[in-house]
Amino acid sequence: MKPTSWITRVDVPARQGRAVRVGAGHLVRVSTPNGAQVGDLFAFVSADPAEHLSAAHTRGHVNRLFPRVGEQFVTTGRRPILTLVEDTSPGRHDMLIAACDPARYRNLGHRGPHASCAENLTTAAREAGIEITTVPQPVNVFMDVAPDAAGELEWRSSPAGPGAAVTFRAELDCVVVVSACPQDLVGINGREPGPLALEIRH
Structure with a gap:
C-alpha cells in the first residue's frame, strides 16, 4: 500500500504532543522527518474515551510484542481500534515501557521542570475535548528496547x-495522540529529541 496524497498534516514539534480525530476507515501515518525520534502513540474511542488502545491487551491479542503489518491493536474492551498497514522503518517499536512523566525524570536525577509524554498526552487530549485521569501505556513507535x-x-x-x-487504519472513530518523546537522559532519541509528523488520509 503506497498512498500518494495525504489530506491533513499535523506537525508535532520536538518535546510536544498533538491530537487528531480519525474516522473509521481512514489512515493515519506517523513519521520521523529527521530520523531516530521516538513517538508515544495513544488512541481513544471517540464515543467513549474510557475505552482506549491497550498495549497489554494487544500483546495477548497478537501473541507477540508488536503487531506485524496486517495485524491489529485492540482496546481495553478487546476491540480492534488500529490496524498496522505499512511500516517503512526497521520495525523496532516498543509496547513494554510506560510514558515518561515528571517522576521518571526526577528518578533519573533531573532537577526542575522537564517536558514529558504523560503531560503532553493530557494537554493534547484536553485540547481535543478529552480529560485524561490515568495515562495508558503507549505504543512507542520507533523505540528500540x-x-x-x-x-x-x-x-x-x-x-x-x-x-x-x-x-x-482506524477501525473505530478515535482520537489519536502522539507525543514526540522529550527523553534526553536515556539515549533512545539519537543525539537529541526531534519532531514527528502526523498525516491523515480520508
Whole structure:
C-alpha cells in the first residue's frame, strides 16, 4: 500500500504532543522527518474515551510484542481500534515501557521542570475535548528496547532513518495522540529529541 496524497498534516514539534480525530476507515501515518525520534502513540474511542488502545491487551491479542503489518491493536474492551498497514522503518517499536512523566525524570536525577509524554498526552487530549485521569501505556513507535540474555532491558537509540513511517487504519472513530518523546537522559532519541509528523488520509 503506497498512498500518494495525504489530506491533513499535523506537525508535532520536538518535546510536544498533538491530537487528531480519525474516522473509521481512514489512515493515519506517523513519521520521523529527521530520523531516530521516538513517538508515544495513544488512541481513544471517540464515543467513549474510557475505552482506549491497550498495549497489554494487544500483546495477548497478537501473541507477540508488536503487531506485524496486517495485524491489529485492540482496546481495553478487546476491540480492534488500529490496524498496522505499512511500516517503512526497521520495525523496532516498543509496547513494554510506560510514558515518561515528571517522576521518571526526577528518578533519573533531573532537577526542575522537564517536558514529558504523560503531560503532553493530557494537554493534547484536553485540547481535543478529552480529560485524561490515568495515562495508558503507549505504543512507542520507533523505540528500540529489548531484553538481553540475562533479561535486562537494553535502551538503544532508535534505528529509524529520516522519513521512516508507520501507517495505521482506524477501525473505530478515535482520537489519536502522539507525543514526540522529550527523553534526553536515556539515549533512545539519537543525539537529541526531534519532531514527528502526523498525516491523515480520508
